[in-house]
Amino acid sequence: MFKPLDPLLHSQLRLAVMSLLIGLEEAEFTFLKEKTESTAGNLSVQLDKLEKAGYIQIEKSFRGKRPLTTCKITSTGLKAFEEYVENLKNYIE
């Protein structure tokens, strides 16, 4: 009935990030920061966790002379998200 909710996704900010990445397939750090209205520090930490879990891929490069962090969802991440949503539905329906 109540299947466990992936703790990595059951977090407001990480869930918002994943939600955005699903629609976009690629997003910059600053974009995610704006859309989620989070602080850079918090976002940085949560992106790290998602990456370590293999849910997203983070690419560091430069745009002009400035550092640029780009995030992409992985297939693992997508699957995890979908399962999370399925499980969550049992709680809220």
Added chain:
Amino acid sequence: MFKPLDPLLHSQLRLAVMSLLIGLEEAEFTFLKEKTESTAGNLSVQLDKLEKAGYIQIEKSFRGKRPLTTCKITSTGLKAFEEYVENLKNYIE
């Protein structure tokens, strides 16, 4: 876009409890414990929080000689739950 998720409800066990109470309008401690597969300690703590938030009402009585804890959702709790679900949908749809 991403409205804040009520931290009181964005918790696996508390959400499960609320979900159960919505269907039932009244439930015993042991029933909630079984359905949620939680430990008594954890459940006790989380029920306390829900009560302090005014989301549920807890009544203590006896069944025969044994203590009996009964929980009911309040209208405040119901409203909070519904709002939580509405907000959550923006994250998962």
Added chain:
DNA sequence: TAAAATGGTTTATAACATAAACCTATTTAT
């Protein structure tokens, strides 16, 4: 009359979310 079970509560702890402080480099103002 022990021992186990019932129905919980309280306490300890590890993980978590978050903001604050910090860092490096770049651009702008003086």
Added chain:
DNA sequence: ATAAATAGGTTTATGTTATAAACCATTTTA
């Protein structure tokens, strides 16, 4: 040329949380 502000983050510190472990009072069973 130098100082101050901005960009784009990371690291660290701190308060909350979720959770399990330990505990407690009573009752039932062996």
